[in-house]
Amino acid sequence: MARTQASFVCQNCGAVYAKWSGKCEACGGWNTIVEEGPAPPLGSNATKRVKGRKFALEDLKTEDKAPPRRSTGIAEFDRVCGGGLVPGSALLIGGDPGIGKSTLILQALASYAKVATKSGRHAVYISGEEAMAQVRLRASRMDLSDAPVSLGSATCVEDILSTLESGPTPGVVAIDSIQTIWTSALEAAPGTIAQVRTASFDLVRYAKASGAALLLVGHVTKDGQIAGPKAVEHLVDAVLYFEGERGHHFRVLRAVKNRFGPTDEIGVFEMTGRGLAEVANPSALFLGDRSGAAPGAAVFAGLEGTRPLLVEIQALVAAPGYGTPRRAVVGWDTGRLAMILAVLDARAGLGISSHDVYLNVAGGLKVSEPAADLAAAAALISSFTGRALPKDCVLFGEFSLSGDVRPAPQAELRLKEAAKLGFSTAIVPQGTKMIGDGLQLREIKDVQELVSFASSGAAQTQGRVVRPSVVKSNHE
Ligand code: TYD
């Protein structure tokens, strides 16, 4: 007979062990292994499996129309969802603790409920984390006390489902957060993967059966994964991340999975004293305070989903201290910075790698586009040489390891946004065409051309002169 002993499961990666240990061998996480109830032995039922019911298979053609959307009335939120919430769908909103998930959800529900009550639908907010009084306090702080949202405080999924099923089906249900929800069907402690997975599954099944749109809130662990809910991502129809830097007021809602819409859209919000405010023109916000041209700053004409976004990239190259040079990056990929530094050294002989390098994306935005290479490199060269780039100039383009500048998609959108915000020059990859007028283009072929531009361009401060023609070999 198969042994039915308890298993030990890593809460980080899901690896299963026969006995407890302090470190997970699979993902290297410490203290992530937790005892869970005995797993049913795989295949043990194979011989006694009952005969199943036959079901009809159908073709792909459909008479059904595109799913109707339930607008929350918050345009930034709706756009990230792909145009509003889809009835019967489940959406997971992940983010660091304290980033503003509960605030966002409460605002979305309140604004949905204000409109939906006219058509007989209502919104339900179940808080497993905060007491009713705390939620009410937040609502009054945001001036939402009068919104017709039904509020509940519960953590047991059976209680939640009985409550929801006893009344008319709500238009939208929010559960804050799934880490606190547990089911009495399992013996595992609340918050374990098994509990979170089972409880979420029950909630998602309820949403599908009833047609209510389900919003699940999930906390993200230190290494950026939605804790436990990682196991839930495949259950839900859409996964949104709510992110932002602590100390900044700006918050970005980003879709990472969406069965009903695009995954590269972002919504931009600002955290104010009275909740989150939508930011209609994010470019102005991420440009920082650009009162004067300073060495080390470059404006990247980026793209987030369908939306162009100008953001300032700031670099500081300092004389090396003792030992290994320091690298600190905020809002950009460390590996990408290492690559740019290597390309600058190997292809343009800049000798920057031995210096301490700091790189920052203004406004707390995270830039992941490879097209930011050119702007980052220009900021680095500008700081290294002490010469400011022209103030009214934007850049975009991707580096290849050979030092060539490669074209970036949607150049026209980026250029239009730059022209709209009053920029007059754009440093672009070769072959970029300008449609319309207003912006002067300067095509850059490779990293050496960029170095000569950035270190000679609009020199405003005295600094080092770099000769890009001196190309060092890596093997010297
Ligand atoms: P919260 O929504 O509780 O975060 P989460 O649910 O993601 O843990 O937001 C918490 C932070 O937001 C808190 O530090 C205070 C701040 N905040 C404001 O600045 N203004 C407001 O109007 C509200 C409601 C919160």
Ligand code: MG
């Ligand atoms: Mg919260």
